[in-house]
Amino acid sequence: xxxxxxxxxxxxxxxxxxxxxxxxxxxxxxxxxxxxxxxxxxxxxxxxxxxxxxxxxxxxxxxxxxxxxxxxxxxxxxxxxxxxxxxxxxxxxxxxxxxxxxxxxxxxxxxxxxxxxxxxxxxxxxxxxxxxxxxxxxxxxxxxxxxxxxxxxxxxxxxxxxxxxxxxxxxxxxxxxxxxxxxxxxxxxxxxxxxxxxxxxxxxxxxxxxxxxxxxxxxxxxxxxxxxxxxxxxxxxxxxxxxxxxxxxxxxxxxxxxxxxxxxxxxxxxxxxxxx
Ligand SMILES: [Zn+2]
Numbered sequence: 001x002x003x004x005x006x007x008x009x010x011x012x013x014x015x016x017x018x019x020x021x022x023x024x025x026x027x028x029x030x031x032x033x034x035x036x037x038x039x040x041x042x043x044x045x046x047x048x049x050x051x052x053x054x055x056x057x058x059x060x061x062x063x064x065x066x067x068x069x070x071x072x073x074x075x076x077x078x079x080x081x082x083x084x085x086x087x088x089x090x091x092x093x094x095x096x097x098x099x100x101x102x103x104x105x106x107x108x109x110x111x112x113x114x115x116x117x118x119x120x121x122x123x124x125x126x127x128x129x130x131x132x133x134x135x136x137x138x139x140x141x142x143x144x145x146x147x148x149x150x151x152x153x154x155x156x157x158x159x160x161x162x163x164x165x166x167x168x169x170x171x172x173x174x175x176x177x178x179x180x181x182x183x184x185x186x187x188x189x190x191x192x193x194x195x196x197x198x199x200x201x202x203x204x205x206x207x208x209x210x211x212x213x214x215x216x217x218x219x220x221x222x223x224x225x226x227x228x229x230x231x232x233x234x235x236x237x238x239x240x241x242x243x244x245x246x247x248x249x250x251x252x253x254x255x256x257x258x259x260x261x262x263x264x265x266x267x268x269x270x271x272x273x274x275x276x
Pocket of ligand 1 (some may be wrong): 079126140141142201202
């Protein structure tokens with residue numbers, strides 16, 4: 001008998017259906033996805049997570065080249081604008097995957113030279129994670145529902161139980177070159193993979209379009225069940241959603257409001273594992 005209980009709401013799918021509501025350009029599409037992810041704080045905490053898109057852009061002397069726009073440091077998914085993305089030349093960024101290691105200082109210095117716009121925000125420490133995943137759209141968030149698992153001692157087994165071989169588990173390592181390379185290696189060597197869970201950290205998904213990657217985050221979080229036996233004080237119930245839970249709180253038997261959930265029901269492990 002599983003010790004897990006599937007009792008987590010699906011986040012509301014806010015991808016617009018109206019004609020013309022989705023921008024035509026790649027940067028506009030990743031910006032839209034960023035706002036939608038950031039609009040649900042159970043999916044993307046303030047200042048946390050980052051999004052990216054790969055596409056073609058014309059540089060300052062008229063050359064067309066492959067670039068990656070990735071959320072830069074210092075902005076929030078919910079409120080960021082186009083200028084908060086860092087545009088990087090992929091031709092100069094992707095060869096780093098061949099390296100075995102790289103210090104933070106060297107990585108930051110290299111990425112600064114890859115920017116097509118020197119005035120753009122500084123590339124974040126998680127930039128290469130996006131570059132090394134071979135998909136046009138990559139979304140990295142810290143959803144509460146995922147971090148309930150990612151912060152648990154038995155997280156690897158729980159992730160395997162929830163997602164089977166669609167998920168890769170990366171043991172905790174602080175963000176930087178090595179983590180980015182491990183994620184890239186996992187995705188590149190396993191075409192069946194659909195998500196990566198970073199221990200004590202968060203979630204990485206990808207897709208051919210911004211819409212696909214956005215929906216994969218939504219699809220993933222509700223499949224992550226709340227462990228029914230964890231060492232946390234206070235009552236336990238579902239770990240996410242701003243809406244009322246469809247399932248009653250395990251301790252009280254009542255359906256709890258979001259404020260109640262935040263105060264008493266959310267997992268301490270989820271809070272403890274939030275990283276940028
Ligand atoms: Zn992160």
